[in-house]
Amino acid sequence: MFERLKEGFTSLKDRVSNWNWEKGIKSFFEKCRWFNIQLTTAFGITTIIHWSVPAFIMFLAIFVDPFQAGIATLAFLSIVPHEYGHALAARWYGIKTQGIVLYPLGGVAMLIPNKDVRLERWRELVVAAAGPLVSLGL
Numbered sequence: 350m351f352e353r354l355k356e357g358f359t360s361l362k363d364r365v366s367n368w369n370w371e372k373g374i375k376s377f378f379e380k381c382r383w384f385n386i387q388l389t390t391a392f393g394i395t396t397i398i399h400w401s402v403p404a405f406i407m408f409l410a411i412f413v414d415p416f417q418a419g420i421a422t423l424a425f426l427s428i429v430p431h432e433y434g435h436a437l438a439a440r441w442y443g444i445k446t447q448g449i450v451l452y453p454l455g456g457v458a459m460l461i462p463n464k465d466v467r468l469e470r471w472r473e474l475v476v477a478a479a480g481p482l483v484s485l486g487l
Contacts, residue, residue: 388429388451394436395448396429405453425451427487432456434483438476442468 386403388396402425410418428451435458436446443466447459458480468476 385450391433392437392440394433394446396432397448397450399450399452402451402453425453427484428456430487431480431484432458434479434481435476436460438479442466442472442476444468444476 384400386398386400388398390396406418406422406425409415409421429449432449432451436449439446439458439460444463445461447461450457450459
């Protein structure tokens with residue numbers, strides 16, 4: 350029984366390690382462009398805003414209060430440098446970033462795993478901490 354479970358885990362591990370991450374993430378970004386908004390491209394990294402963000406801000410402006418919509422917009426835009434902090438720290442260690450997608454509850458830096466670069470745990474910590482450090486700097 351355990352042998353069969355071990356075989357299944359090994360085959361899953363092989364499928365994940367052999368998956369073409371760069372192609373998959375590029376495909377995701379191509380699909381996103383149909384219904385999302387491209388905000389900017391800086392440092393070779395494309396930043397996309399999910400369609401629900403402007404919808405949420407317009408809802409606030411129309412039904413709640415335009416001032417609160419402005420505050421929500423500023424708070425939302427503070428996510429951009431945070432995500433660029435993660436992306437640029439990863440680039441420092443040789444990991445490519447396909448792009449950044451911003452959602453109403455945060456953002457995602459789409460990092461492409463590189464089989465040639467093995468990050469030690471302290472470097473992963475640097476990449477993870479770079480975003481909050483940039484946010485503190487604001």
